[in-house]
Amino acid sequence: MNYVIEVEHLTKKYKSFKAIDDLSFKVKKGEILGLLGPNGSGKSTTINCLLALLNFKQGHIKIFGKEMKQDAYDIKQDIGVVFQDVAVFDELTVYENIDYFGGLYIKDKNLRKTYINEALDLVSLKDFAKFYPKQLSGGLIRRLNIACGIVHKPKLIFLDEPTVAVDPQSRNNILNGIRKLRDDGATIIYTTHYMEEAEMICDNIVILDKGNIIAEGSSDELKKLAKIEEKVIVEIMNFDDKYLKMIGKLKNVVDVTYASSILTVKYNKGQNNLVTFIEYLKENKIEYFKIYSERPTLNDVFLEITGKELRD
Amino acid sequence: MFKHNIIYSFKLLIKNKVLIFWTLFFPLILATFFHLAFSNISDSEKLNIIDIAIIENELLDNNSYFKESFVYLSSSNENQLFDTIFTTEEDAKELLTNNEIVGYIVLNGDGPSLVVKNSDINTTILKYVIEEINQNSIIINNTLESSVNQNTTINDISNQIISYLSSSNISITDQSSDNVDYMMLPFYSLVAMTALYGGILGVAMINYFLANMSSVGKRVSVSPTKKSILILSGVIASYIIQLLGISLLMFYTSVILNINYGSNVFLVFLLGLVGSLAGLSFGIAVSSLFKVNEDTKTGIIISVTMLGCFLSGMMISSLKYIIDKYIPIVNLFNPASMITDGLYSLYCYDNFNKYWFDIMSLLIFSLLLILLSITSLRRQKYDSI
Ligand SMILES: Nc1ncnc2c1ncn2[C@@H]1O[C@H](COP(=O)(O)OP(=O)(O)O)[C@@H](O)[C@H]1O
Ligand SMILES: [Mg+2]
Numbered sequence: 001m002n003y004v005i006e007v008e009h010l011t012k013k014y015k016s017f018k019a020i021d022d023l024s025f026k027v028k029k030g031e032i033l034g035l036l037g038p039n040g041s042g043k044s045t046t047i048n049c050l051l052a053l054l055n056f057k058q059g060h061i062k063i064f065g066k067e068m069k070q071d072a073y074d075i076k077q078d079i080g081v082v083f084q085d086v087a088v089f090d091e092l093t094v095y096e097n098i099d100y101f102g103g104l105y106i107k108d109k110n111l112r113k114t115y116i117n118e119a120l121d122l123v124s125l126k127d128f129a130k131f132y133p134k135q136l137s138g139g140l141i142r143r144l145n146i147a148c149g150i151v152h153k154p155k156l157i158f159l160d161e162p163t164v165a166v167d168p169q170s171r172n173n174i175l176n177g178i179r180k181l182r183d184d185g186a187t188i189i190y191t192t193h194y195m196e197e198a199e200m201i202c203d204n205i206v207i208l209d210k211g212n213i214i215a216e217g218s219s220d221e222l223k224k225l226a227k228i229e230e231k232v233i234v235e236i237m238n239f240d241d242k243y244l245k246m247i248g249k250l251k252n253v254v255d256v257t258y259a260s261s262i263l264t265v266k267y268n269k270g271q272n273n274l275v276t277f278i279e280y281l282k283e284n285k286i287e288y289f290k291i292y293s294e295r296p297t298l299n300d301v302f303l304e305i306t307g308k309e310l311r312d
Numbered sequence: 313m314f315k316h317n318i319i320y321s322f323k324l325l326i327k328n329k330v331l332i333f334w335t336l337f338f339p340l341i342l343a344t345f346f347h348l349a350f351s352n353i354s355d356s357e358k359l360n361i362i363d364i365a366i367i368e369n370e371l372l373d374n375n376s377y378f379k380e381s382f383v384y385l386s387s388s389n390e391n392q393l394f395d396t397i398f399t400t401e402e403d404a405k406e407l408l409t410n411n412e413i414v415g416y417i418v419l420n421g422d423g424p425s426l427v428v429k430n431s432d433i434n435t436t437i438l439k440y441v442i443e444e445i446n447q448n449s450i451i452i453n454n455t456l457e458s459s460v461n462q463n464t465t466i467n468d469i470s471n472q473i474i475s476y477l478s479s480s481n482i483s484i485t486d487q488s489s490d491n492v493d494y495m496m497l498p499f500y501s502l503v504a505m506t507a508l509y510g511g512i513l514g515v516a517m518i519n520y521f522l523a524n525m526s527s528v529g530k531r532v533s534v535s536p537t538k539k540s541i542l543i544l545s546g547v548i549a550s551y552i553i554q555l556l557g558i559s560l561l562m563f564y565t566s567v568i569l570n571i572n573y574g575s576n577v578f579l580v581f582l583l584g585l586v587g588s589l590a591g592l593s594f595g596i597a598v599s600s601l602f603k604v605n606e607d608t609k610t611g612i613i614i615s616v617t618m619l620g621c622f623l624s625g626m627m628i629s630s631l632k633y634i635i636d637k638y639i640p641i642v643n644l645f646n647p648a649s650m651i652t653d654g655l656y657s658l659y660c661y662d663n664f665n666k667y668w669f670d671i672m673s674l675l676i677f678s679l680l681l682i683l684l685s686i687t688s689l690r691r692q693k694y695d696s697i
Contacts, residue, residue, distance in 0.1 A: 014696050051534045052693060053530060053533060053694060054693060054695070054697065069691075070690075070693055071691055073536040073538070076536040081530075083530055083531065087527035087528045089324060091323065091324050091327035092320070092323065096320070096323070100320045101535070103313070103316040103317070104537040107313055148531065149531070
């Protein structure tokens, strides 16, 4: 099979704390695999194990069909990594940083020059080539961080929460860049705790919680696990709790909650749920401010399986 | 690949203001400090001939070098430093009470001891000279022992003593002239310390490559560039800075401060350079082998350097001889001792065997540490980063 990464029974302990528990998954060539999970679920630990930076208790890791080891230089040549922490030298300019890290992979000076310019283009940092990291905003530093990791055109790219704490403009720039890398043929492992991002760009998603895989599949496959098909959300100022029971008994409704002026009604199937519910509100003379319907999100999947919210 | 890494390692180090201060400028500040301390002395107090006494006893009679040295330094010529009376202890005590001498020397089993009433520049000089003479006498007595075994004549021995005396670095002459050898000692220490402080550069350099020390270290660690290439290019880059440091120190002390290193100036410089390599290697080894944070690593470098300098006799000269006598293994592996030994040997021996031996020891010491570091880092994985 054409798997770029094969992980089998990976278990990692920090002293006595089990950060990763018997993890197995595979990554297909050319896909963006999302590792989605709340903070502390073990995403970074998984990546550091895959990169042979961390010792682990048990398990096997194969990359490009070969066992991944600290001195597997041929494998490393084709990997690019963007770590969660910004890893650039304050003493070097944007261009010099990319050149330094690129030089660890590419010896040919002219080829490197071409690649650096392409990397600068990808993250739109051309105008900042001569700037020092201290002179860049948070979002721009993150983009530099990415450029340093992918300048050598790796076949496999690890991105560990590359969009944490960035402005929307930089975030869009980064997500588009990642798509472009995939379209150019790279396989990508993308970790995030933002489910919207995972939904937007990942071909397949592995949901992690407390070091365990709790679900995996494409975004659509996963949403089926949420056991709901539609949510109707209503903003109501003074909602009388006595209606809750009644609403719960309406057709197709599986769950209803009211909190912070928001009424959420979940349906397991059916059409026209929104229209029907508007009728219901009118009949009972319940006044509301705003009403809309939503498809289930990965958060609902997470909630369904773990009983807690994915967002922090 | 090498060139790329050397250039960037150099850029990173040279832009690190803290490192540059300690390796390039701090030695100059110390040199200035030493210089001021000594020139003040000569300005404020015209050097007089110092009246001293030496207690006659059997040990003194057996240590002809020690005795001859003081006789030589007390003979009335332009080099005269002391006016020495050889007398009994009781007599000396009385002379001291009456301020007719600044102090008296007793030779006993542990070496010479000095009795003074109060300390001033004269007693400081006296102390210096006693230590110098004592060290030389130990070296000479050892040499003599081996000479005697080879059936040399008494004449040879006294010739040897005379040659030592004439080339001796204790011939303190005129304070106003440049050639005041005892003033050199702190500057030799400075050369050795500057060389060994190169370890700080080694620590900083290696930390850039370690996944558990810096985030850039993680990036470097997942790249296909071998640790050996990274370390060797880091060594070369740091070494260039060390070379600048030693050159700057030698230039500053000899040209600006007018310190005269004598005819051996290039050998002093060479030893400084080889010592720098040893310092660097030591830093690299500490950084590679100990899993502690950067400040602790730097702390290890500084305290080991200080301890090494201390054990090699930089502050208390006689300590080195005690250690050489009872636990020689310590100074055998002490780079500070190798450097100071080498520097001393330039003045204490007629040939350079000991000097080259120390150069070789330092090179081997460096090579071993670098190999050890590369081996330990090659397959390094971490329990936690
Ligand atoms: N160096 C470490 N030592 C001890 N525990 C750690 C260490 N790094 C992470 N952990 C713990 O392991 C778990 C997983 O952490 P991490 O992989 O960083 O999660 P994520 O990247 O998903 O936020 C967390 O509970 C975290 O506290
Ligand atoms: Mg993380």
